[in-house]
Amino acid sequence: MMKKQKNTTDRATKEREILNAAKLAFEETTGLCIKILEVEPTGKIQPDAVLQINAPEGKPKKFYAGVKGFITNATLGHAAEQIRRFKKPGILVTRHVTPPMAERLKGLNLAFIDTAGNAYINDPPLFVYITGRKKKDIPEAGRIARAFRPTGLKVVFALLCLPELVKAPYRDIAKAANVALGTVGWVMYDLKQLNFLVDRGKHGRKLINVDKLLDTWIHAYARELRPKLYIGRYDATREKWWEKTDWQKTGTFLGGEPAAARLTAYLKPETITVYGPEEINKFLLKNHLIKNPQGKVEIYKTFWRFDYPWNYKELAPPLLIYADLIATADDRNIETARIIYDQYIDRFIEKH
DNA sequence: GACCCTATCGGGTTGATGGG
DNA sequence: CCCATCAACCCGATAGGGTC
DSSP states (O other), rough: OOHHHHHHHHHHHHHHHHHHHHHHHHHHHHHHHHEEESSSSSSSSOOOOOEEEESSSOOOEEEEEEEOOOOOOHHHHHHHHHHHHTTOOOEEESSSSHHHHHHHHHHTEEEETTSSEEEEETTTTTTEEHHHHHHHOOOOOOOOOOSSHHHHHHHHHHHHHHHGGGGOOHHHHHHHSSSSSHHHHHHHHHHTTTTTTEGGGOOOOOEESSSHHHHHHHHHHIIIIIIHEEEEEESSSSSEEEEEEESHHHHEEEEEEEHHHHHHHOOOSSEEEEEEOOHHHHHHHHTTTTEOTOOOOEEEEOOOOOOSSSTTBBOOOOOHHHHHHHTOOOHHHHHHHHHHHHIIHHHHHHHO
């Protein structure tokens, strides 16, 4: 119930933002004036807003607006149809209309304005047709930076684990982080914006405020990425199985508590955290693990594609072990996490 | 009201483009 | 020629509408 309410509000806010931005952009590029008469009017026909365009000559003209965040060739026809259903002079208000889309809309004789200042209105004596203006990025306050969304977190993780990587070409970074090339650009942009990265041109890039970045990553990881990696929970049928199995052969890694146990001998693991490939069946069979939502073995998908340069090849990189421990919010685990931080993480912060 | 199904949304990837 | 950037495209997640 609460959720539904919130979503409705979010959508309304978003529509308002688009509407206002489009109004301003239109006024700037055309010199004409738009008045927003109503937002989300109730009644038989349901446009998202009603607005009025004041031309210098001729009388003001009302338009019934359909606000759409995002228009593609596929959704354009549907939007046009919705607006026609108003049975009134309609106008599409959206974030951005590309030139080919503008042509199509013109072909449909569907008026539009967008937040970049593109517009088409053919309503004599009023005629406006502006295309080719690029979309300006909307610095949405409150939105989570892409650097801390699931794929962005993979990139940041790789950068944090491998201090030298930040200087490498985007292609190499993409490979290590196991993301598409395009993603790296976004993340770099965000990190610069958020003051986590400086680009000194030919002198290469450098991470700054690494401790803060690390902290941000750990929290965002638990919230954004970890849930997406979850494969399942299992019961072990044999004691100490995880101390005996050959991790490297199966492409799996120990994380969280058991990894910490190996590193510190300070902890007797309760939950066994494992990172492995999506196709986990072989591993399950080999180790006699049985599906059980309450089981002590939790398996997640491996998301990194680089070798962490240390001697514990069967373990996930220390930053991940640390994040796993912190996420459990268990006193003893947090204590252990601190030890791992001092021994394995603190020192590589200095290398950045 | 609970469930399913479809249309929509936007995050993420691809591929073209153009600069160094 | 190598590399980054940008817009177009794709597809998984999900809201919202329809049905029982």
